[in-house]
Amino acid sequence: REEGIFAGGSSGAAVHVAVQLAKEVGKGKTIVVVLPDSGSSYISKFHSDEWMRDNGFAEDKGTGTVRDILGSKQRDVKTARKGDRVDQVVETMRGHGISQMPVVSEDGRAVGMVHEYDLLNALVAGKVKFADTIDAIVAPLQGALSLDTSIARLREVFAQDNVAVVKEGEKVVAIVTKIDLIDFLHRTAA
Known part of the structure; x- marks a missing residue:
């Protein structure tokens, strides 16, 4: 549905095995299936x-959109900019209890993410110092969604171990976490 590949169950099994093999051989390798x-x-x-719902393979639970989850929640998104110092970003993350921050350009466009794990690894390996800029450790932005994204798609983002970065156009307007979705499901439970 997402990639437009009209394949059958044997193809799905082949892709599953290829994904498992890719995990075993690690990054930088090419797997052909x-x-x-x-x-x-x-x-x-x-x-x-x-047919999938009738046979218990798909559920209708969790209908709604990212906009529904956010509701009237204040959207104070902590962001970093390329050129910010590592110590400043660490202080912001620590002070707000967050483990990743979107990196935005001067005009507010999302250009990447800084992850706590990447900061830690770069500091321990000596690749960056606290006085350096974050530029070398900015990761590509993954998990970007719009306010109208379905909860089903949001769950896919979470399944890929990403936080959901909500954008309007190119600007970051919110972050949605797993606990936000859990809270929404609790509030809307019948």
Whole structure:
């Protein structure tokens, strides 16, 4: 659905094995997988949301959007900028109890993320010092969503171990965490 690959169950199994193999061989390697079948024979089965729900493979729970989760929640997003010093970013993260921060340009466009883990590794390895800028450890922005993103898509972001960075256009307007989704589900429970 996301990539437009109309494949069958054997293809899914082949991709699953390729992903497991990729985890074993590590980064920097290329894994090639052949998709041995198409989805033509499965249109009325797992390519059907109704069939998936009826057979217990998909749930309707968690309907809604990121906007619903945020509601009227104040959106005070702590951000860093390229050129900020490591010690300043560490102090902001520590002071606000956060483990990652979006990195934005002068005009507020999201350009990446600084993760606590990357900071720690760079400091321990001596790749950066507290007086250095964060520029060398800014990671690509992953998990970017809009306010109208579905909760199902949000769960996919969380499954990839990303925090959800909510953008309007190119500007970061909110961060959604797993606990935010749990709180929303609790508030809306019947």
